[in-house]
Amino acid sequence: MKTLFELVEIYNRNHARNEDWKLSDFKNSPKSLEEQIKDAVWGRESRTNRDKHQFRIPKKTLEEMVGILQDPAIVNEIKRCKSFDDFFTIVYESRIKNFGSLAVYDTSVRLGAIFGYYPTVVYLHQGALEGAHQLLGKDLVETISKYFCGNLDYPYVSRDIFPEPLNKLEPYHIENFLCINKNKLKME
Structure with a gap:
């Protein structure tokens, strides 16, 4: 052992x-924030396919979460985030059935990485x-x-x-x- x-x-x-490399894809992405939100929810990284955790979530659930988080009011909230906890709170409060705690966490880490905020x-x-x-x-x-x-x-x-x-x-x-x-x- x-x-x-x-x-x-x-x-x-x-x-x-x-x-770190996967998260840098989000931090250094030239995509719009709305596109990055979609990638964060789906677990897409620019140099790889989807994160294995997101494969277990029904596509309909992922699509619905993308729609919720791409709402202009939510996008404005995301732009104002000043800590990882701010991102986590937004995703947590927006979660729907079949989008569990690991998906909330993973999505929040990816969104936080865009702005350089990580869990403490x-x-x-x-x-x-x-x-x-x-x-x-x-x-x-x-x-x-x-x-x-x-x-x-x-x-x-x-x-x-x-x-x-x-x-x-x-x-x-x-x-x-x-x-x-x-x-x-x-x-x-």
Whole structure:
């Protein structure tokens, strides 16, 4: 079994640059904001196909979310965002059935990347939550988690609760690391 230090090194070598590269597609895109909103919802990156998470969401749901987020009033709100939480709030409040917590998070990260805003805490959705439970223990995670808008489907924690060297990664990298390594992490 690999140590946490080894797993973080492997993540940095094999995944971190790719994550940053995908987000840079949004930050450096020449497309209009409306087109970028569509790409963010669908999980489209300019150099690749769609993100694997978005394949599970019905196309009708994705199309409806695009329509909601491309509404001129919402586009104006997006333009005024000053933090990742602002983007997250807009997508969260706009969500519809079948557009779950991971889709809200992923879309918000992509939208935030357009303007250079990233999460400051670690959101624990699905695989990331499993990874946090494996690494820290379910009881501890549940005790220290806070919930976005009080919604139990949207837990988050400070990156400081994770041991070194994991807590040195950016929060969106920690979320990705936990998801990728959920079956390799065990409490020590």
